[in-house]
Every structure is written in structure tokens, then in C-alpha cells.
Amino acid sequence: MSVVTNTTTIGAIEAPSRRNTELALLAFAVAIPVFAYLNVGLALDGEVPSGMLGYGLGLALLATVAHLVVRKWAPYADPLLLPLATLLNGMGLVLIWRLDQSPRLISLAKRSYGAFSPSAPNQMMYSAIGIAMFVGVLLLLKDHRVLQRYTYISMVVALVLLLLPLVPGLGTDVFGAKIWIRIGGFSIQPGEFAKLVLAVFFSGYLMVKRDALALASRRFMGLYLPRGRDLGPILTIWAVSLLILVFENDLGTSLLFFGMFVIMLYVATERTSWIVMGLLMAVAGAVVVGSTASHVQSRVAAWLDPFECLKTAPEGSNMAYACDQMTQVLMSFGSGGILGTGLGQGNSDLIQFAANSDFIFATVGEELGLTGVMVFLLLYGLIIERGIRTSLAARDPFGKLLAMGLSGAFALQIFVVAGGVMGLIPLTGMTMPFLAYGGSSVIANWALIGILIRISDTARRPAPSPAPNPDAEMTQVVRP
Amino acid sequence: MSELTLTVMRLGFLAVLWLFVIVAVQVIRSDLFGTRVTQRGSRRQEARPQQSGRQQAAPPQQRGAQQAPQPAGGGRSRRGAPTKLVVSEGTLTGTTVALQGQTITLGRAHDSTIVLDDDYASSRHARIYPDRDGQWIVEDLGSTNGTYLDRTRLTTPTPIPLGAPIRIGKTVIELRK
Numbered sequence: 299m300s301v302v303t304n305t306t307t308i309g310a311i312e313a314p315s316r317r318n319t320e321l322a323l324l325a326f327a328v329a330i331p332v333f334a335y336l337n338v339g340l341a342l343d344g345e346v347p348s349g350m351l352g353y354g355l356g357l358a359l360l361a362t363v364a365h366l367v368v369r370k371w372a373p374y375a376d377p378l379l380l381p382l383a384t385l386l387n388g389m390g391l392v393l394i395w396r397l398d399q400s401p402r403l404i405s406l407a408k409r410s411y412g413a414f415s416p417s418a419p420n421q422m423m424y425s426a427i428g429i430a431m432f433v434g435v436l437l438l439l440k441d442h443r444v445l446q447r448y449t450y451i452s453m454v455v456a457l458v459l460l461l462l463p464l465v466p467g468l469g470t471d472v473f474g475a476k477i478w479i480r481i482g483g484f485s486i487q488p489g490e491f492a493k494l495v496l497a498v499f500f501s502g503y504l505m506v507k508r509d510a511l512a513l514a515s516r517r518f519m520g521l522y523l524p525r526g527r528d529l530g531p532i533l534t535i536w537a538v539s540l541l542i543l544v545f546e547n548d549l550g551t552s553l554l555f556f557g558m559f560v561i562m563l564y565v566a567t568e569r570t571s572w573i574v575m576g577l578l579m580a581v582a583g584a585v586v587v588g589s590t591a592s593h594v595q596s597r598v599a600a601w602l603d604p605f606e607c608l609k610t611a612p613e614g615s616n617m618a619y620a621c622d623q624m625t626q627v628l629m630s631f632g633s634g635g636i637l638g639t640g641l642g643q644g645n646s647d648l649i650q651f652a653a654n655s656d657f658i659f660a661t662v663g664e665e666l667g668l669t670g671v672m673v674f675l676l677l678y679g680l681i682i683e684r685g686i687r688t689s690l691a692a693r694d695p696f697g698k699l700l701a702m703g704l705s706g707a708f709a710l711q712i713f714v715v716a717g718g719v720m721g722l723i724p725l726t727g728m729t730m731p732f733l734a735y736g737g738s739s740v741i742a743n744w745a746l747i748g749i750l751i752r753i754s755d756t757a758r759r760p761a762p763s764p765a766p767n768p769d770a771e772m773t774q775v776v777r778p
Numbered sequence: 779m780s781e782l783t784l785t786v787m788r789l790g791f792l793a794v795l796w797l798f799v800i801v802a803v804q805v806i807r808s809d810l811f812g813t814r815v816t817q818r819g820s821r822r823q824e825a826r827p828q829q830s831g832r833q834q835a836a837p838p839q840q841r842g843a844q845q846a847p848q849p850a851g852g853g854r855s856r857r858g859a860p861t862k863l864v865v866s867e868g869t870l871t872g873t874t875v876a877l878q879g880q881t882i883t884l885g886r887a888h889d890s891t892i893v894l895d896d897d898y899a900s901s902r903h904a905r906i907y908p909d910r911d912g913q914w915i916v917e918d919l920g921s922t923n924g925t926y927l928d929r930t931r932l933t934t935p936t937p938i939p940l941g942a943p944i945r946i947g948k949t950v951i952e953l954r955k
Contacts, residue, residue, distance in 0.1 A: 316805075316809065319805055323798075323801065323802065323805065326798055326801065327798065330794055330795065330798060333791060333794060334791060337787045337788070337791055340783070340784065340787065341784055341787075377805060377809065378802055378805055378806065381802070382802065385798065637788070637789065637792065638788065638792070639788075640784055640785070640787070640788035641788070641791065643784070643788075666791075666792065666795075667792075669792045669795075669796070670792060670795060673792075673795040673796060673798075673799055676799050677798075677799065677802075680799070680802055680803075680806075683806070684806075761889075777930070
């Protein structure tokens with residue numbers, strides 16, 4: 299024992315698959331919405347709601363299917379993504395069901411459409427399709443690097459998806475925003491799917507071009523400016539997102555795409571100048587559009603001073619409508635306070651139109667209070683954190699960029715929606731992922747979680763053991 | 779439904795939501811994958827009573843294995859069997875690794891058990907492992923510059939005598955009791 303012994307050994311940990319942790323968390327994530335359901339029923343009618351068993355079993359069934367598929371086909375995947383998404387989806391179902399019970403919304407629907415149909419069963423069906431999409435992604439996408447082959451095809455597909463609502467006869471103008479297409483009896487929001495496809499294009503493109511974008515640049519006023527020809531793609535994306543903004547009246551989607559591109563550019567090139575330029579271009583675009591398009595103008599007015607604009611706006615105008623919504627939303631958040639009024643006991647149905655889709659976060663704010671809002675933001679934050687963690691752990695640059703782009707887009711969407719509802723930025727028509735009512739959003743976000751789980755499975759899978767060396771076997775030694 | 783029940787449910791629900799977040803964060807904490815740093819050596823074993831708290835944190839099989847090399851630990855460990863691997867020359871001089879039946883990999887690859895910072899070492903240079911009888915074997919993994927036991931270059935997996943120097947580039951390691 300003469301040698302120095304106070305030393306350390308560093309050894310690799312064998313990565314456990316953690317599927318049982320995921321199962322336990324999933325059980326928890328299914329139990330919470332059932333509790334919430336019971337709470338709403340007791341608060342509204344004073345009795346256990348009749349549909350509780352059905353919804354609970356339905357959610358549990360979906361969660362079980364998803365878990366078994368992950369266990370079989372992505373055994374090393376991140377254990378948190380699936381339970382977090384399940385909890386958010388389940389809570390969304392409960393909140394939508396709660397708003398279905400509101401007499402105000404029922405009478406509003408009867409007045410405007412002649413009949414009322416509850417949204418919760420539809421949302422349950424969309425969740426089932428979403429889980430099917432998740433399963434499909436895991437089954438068909440055995441290796442995320444396959445997507446790299448479709449870089450430019452995804453660009454075309456994304457542009458087509460984005461422009462589909464402008465096609466006459468196919469696109470429909472719903473309340474000022476042309477972001478829907480109608481096929482058969484279904485309306486689809488292609489922008490939600492374009493988000494995923496565009497992330498594939500950006501990662502494939504930037505993986506190839508990042509050196510040109512990062513290194514071939516001139517220094518100007520402390521910023522690295524890239525060459526003109528490398529600027530082409532960012533200018534194109536900027537122009538496309540502005541076009542969407544102008545022709546489809548969709549502030550949120552264009553912000554989302556442009557922001558996602560800037561995030562991925564920054565991650566790929568490590569150049570701060572891209573962020574500065576991106577922000578400047580976004581501000582310039584927003585100012586130009588904000589001062590010309592009337593749809594955006596009313597949103598900006600409602601954002602700056604909703605109570606004042608409610609008084610001054612002409613009766614029945616678009617602007618009065620936007621301001622009325624905004625004031626109701628702010629009142630909702632305000633009356634929730636720290637601990638909230640309790641599930642089923644708030645008055646967030648006063649928001650009336652889109653209370654269960656764009657403004658569902660106001661119901662969270664009123665009935666669960668600041669405490670509940672923080673939980674939901676944390677749940678979203680954890681999904682984003684796991685996405686970025688996956689990106690850090692991924693071994694291939696394409697997977698890194700894709701995971702980063704998808705989590706960045708997810709984060710931006712949360713920021714745009716939550717910020718808009720809370721009055722931090724002008725309101726845009728986007729949906730809170732998993733929480734809000736809407737088929738396209740739920741399905742596309744389940745696909746997003748599926749891709750993240752696939753990348754994290756590849757990233758966390760232990761490296762294969764080195765192949766045995768044929769030279770080392772039973773060679774005769776000739777000693778000198 | 780009474781006001782009291784509803785208030786309790788409302789607060790209980792918020793508590794359950796937060797509990798979920800806390801559990802999720804705990805999972806993240808236990809899931810930070812990377813490398814495990816383990817304190818080894820006799821100095822720590824002498825100081826065992828003071829450090830019992832930290833010992834509890836180590837995985838059980840490791841604790842059992844660290845106790846086994848104690849000379850007073852009874853006849854359970856084979857007599858004459860090496861209990862640790864010591865680096866006796868090179869930049870890592872003084873490093874010891876307790877032999878617990880695990881395979882020890884040597885090389886420049888950063889996931890090796892002993893990471894060699896040596897221009898003459900390959901990324902996966904050699905490995906040392908126990909065979910079925912507990913005899914320690916060294917095997918060259920197709921390295922460029924070879925692994926030497928005493929003065930002979932290894933071509934096949936070879937049993938290691940106690941105290942025999944294994945040379946990899948400028949690094950010399952040996953097994954000791």
C-alpha cells in the first residue's frame with residue numbers, strides 16, 4: 299500500500315432503460331385527470347359524473363398502448379416525455395369537458411349554430427388518432443436519420459402545406475384567419491403539420507450548409523455578416539412567413555416558423571449575429587404588417603389597452619370584439635388569484651367564443667390560479683427540457699438539430715400562446731399544445747413527441763460492444 | 779356538495795399537480811447520465827466509520843466488493859488473488875482500480891475505465907478481465923503499438939501473474955494484492 303490511493307476511477311454508467319419509471323409516472327398522469335374530472339363533477343352537480351369511468355378508462359387505454367409500443371420499439375427512450383404529454387392531454391380533456399357543461403356556452407352555440415354538440419367526445423377521438431399517429435411514427439421511423447434523405451422534398455411539402463389554405467375552394471376563412479382547409483366533413487389546420495416537416499428541412503439543410511454560414515463571413519460593427527449568397531435561404535423563409543402573415547392573417551404561425559429557423563441557425567452556426575438579424579427582421583416585418591393589416595391592428599389595439607379600446611371601439615366591429623375577448627381573459631386570470639376558484643367554479647365561459655381552444659389557458663388561470671398556471675408552464679418546460687437534453691445526447695448532427703428545432707418550435711408556440719393570452723404580446727390564433735380543443739394540433743403534437751422519443755431512444759441506447767478481433771485468436775507466437 | 783369538501787379538493791388537486799412536477803424532476807435528477815466517479819483505495823477504507831453516509835450512496839454490489847479485498851475479511855477471497863490494479867509508470871502513476879470482477883478497458887477512448895493520455899496508445903487498446911476461475915487475463919484489442927507483458931508482445935489473451943508489468947506506450951500497470 300505504498301502508492302497514492304486517494305484517487306478516483308471514472309466509469310461509464312450502464313444506461314438503464316427506465317421503462318418502469320415511465321409506467322409509474324404514466325399511472326400517476328392518468329390518475330390526475332380522473333381526480334380533476336371527479337372534482338368538476340362534484341363542483342357542478344354535487345355528484346360523481348357519469349362519464350368519469352369512460353374517460354378514465356379511455357385515457358388509461360391510450361396511455362397503455364403508447365407505453366407498450368415504446369417498451370417494444372423504443373426501449374431506451376426518455377421516460378418523461380410520454381407521461382408529461384399524457385397528463386397535458388388528459389387535463390385538456392377535462393377542461394374541455396368542463397366548458398361543455400357551461401350553460402352560457404351551450405346557449406351561445408344554440409344561438410349561433412342552432413344546435414350544441416359537446417367537444418369533449420371529439421377531443422377524445424382526436425387524442426386516440428394522435429396516439430395512433432405516435433405509434434405510427436415509432437413503427438415506421440426506425441431511425442430518424444432516414445428523414446435526412448427527404449430534405450428538399452420536405453421543403454416542398456412544407457410550402458405546399460402552408461399555401462393550401464389559400465387555394466380557392468379548399469381553404470376556408472374562419473373568423474378572419476385563413477389557416478384551415480376543409481376536406482369532406484373535416485377541417486384541418488395544415489400549419490400544425492408543416493411545423494414538423496419544416497423542422498426536418500431546416501435540420502437537413504443546415505447540417506450541410508452550417509460551415510458556409512458560420513465561417514464564410516465578414517466582420518462588420520462587431521457582428522459577423524454572412525456572404526450574400528448564404529443569406530438567400532433566411533431571406534426566403536422571411537419572405538414566405540411574411541406572405542403567410544399577409545395573405546392568411548396568421549401572425550402566430552409566421553412567428554413560429556421564422557423563430558424556429560433563427561433558433562436552428564443559431565444552434566447550427568453558433569453565431570450571435572443570426573439572432574440579432576433575426577430579431578431585427580422579425581420586428582421590421584411585424585411593424586410593417588401591424589400598421590397595414592386591419593386584422594392585426596385590432597389585435598394590437600386590444601393588447602395595448604383592452605379596457606380603453608373597449609370603450610372607444612365602434613359597437614359590433616372586429617376591434618370591439620377582440621377587445622372584449624381580451625378584457626374577459628384578463629378578468630379570468632385576475633379572479634383566479636393565487637389558488638384559483640376551484641375546478642368547475644370559475645366563470646371563464648364568459649370569454650364565450652373559442653373559450654375551449656385559443657383561450658383555454660384562461661380557464662386554467664381562473665380555476666387553478668397562479669399555482670396551477672405555474673404547474674402547466676412547468677410541465678411544458680419539462681417537455682422542452684427533455685427535448686433539448688435529447689438534442690445534447692444525440693450523436694449525429696441531424697438528430698441534434700431536429701430535436702432542437704422541434705423543442706424550439708414547441709417552446710415558441712407555448713410562448714406565443716401563453717404570452718398572447720396573458721397580454722404580454724399581441725394575441726395570435728394558435729392553440730396550446732395538447733390542452734386546447736383541436737384535432738390537428740393534438741395529432742401533430744403527438745407526432746412531435748413520437749419523433750423526440752425516437753431520437754432519444756437512439757441517443758440513449760448504449761453503444762454496441764466492439765467487434766471481436768479475428769487477429770487476436772490463437773496466433774502462434776514465434777519467440778526470438 | 780359542502781363548501782369544505784370542495785375547498786379541500788381544490789387545494790388537494792393543486793398539491794397533486796405539484797407532486798407530479800416534483801416526481802418528474804426527481805426522475806430527471808436520477809437520470810442524469812454521464813460518468814460515475816467512485817472514490818477508491820485504502821485511505822477511504824480506514825476512514826470508513828466517518829464516511830458511512832457516503833458509503834450508503836454507493837450501489838450495494840460495489841460496497842460488497844470493496845469489503846471483500848480486506849485481508850481480515852476471512853477466506854472468502856482466493857489466496858494470492860490480486861485485489862487492485864495499479865498504474866506504476868506514466869502520467870497516471872498512482873491510479874488504482876479495485877478489481878471487482880468487472881472488465882477494465884484501457885485506451886484513449888473517453889469511455890475507457892482507464893483513459894490513457896498517451897500518443898502510443900490506441901483508442902481501444904487493451905482490456906483486463908477475469909476468466910471463469912477468477913484468473914485475470916489481459917487481451918490486446920488490436921492496438922497499433924501493441925501491449926507488452928514483461929517484454930513479450932501479446933498476441934493472445936494471456937493470464938497476468940501478480941506484479942508483472944503490463945506496458946502500453948509509456949504507461950505501465952500491474953496487479954497487486
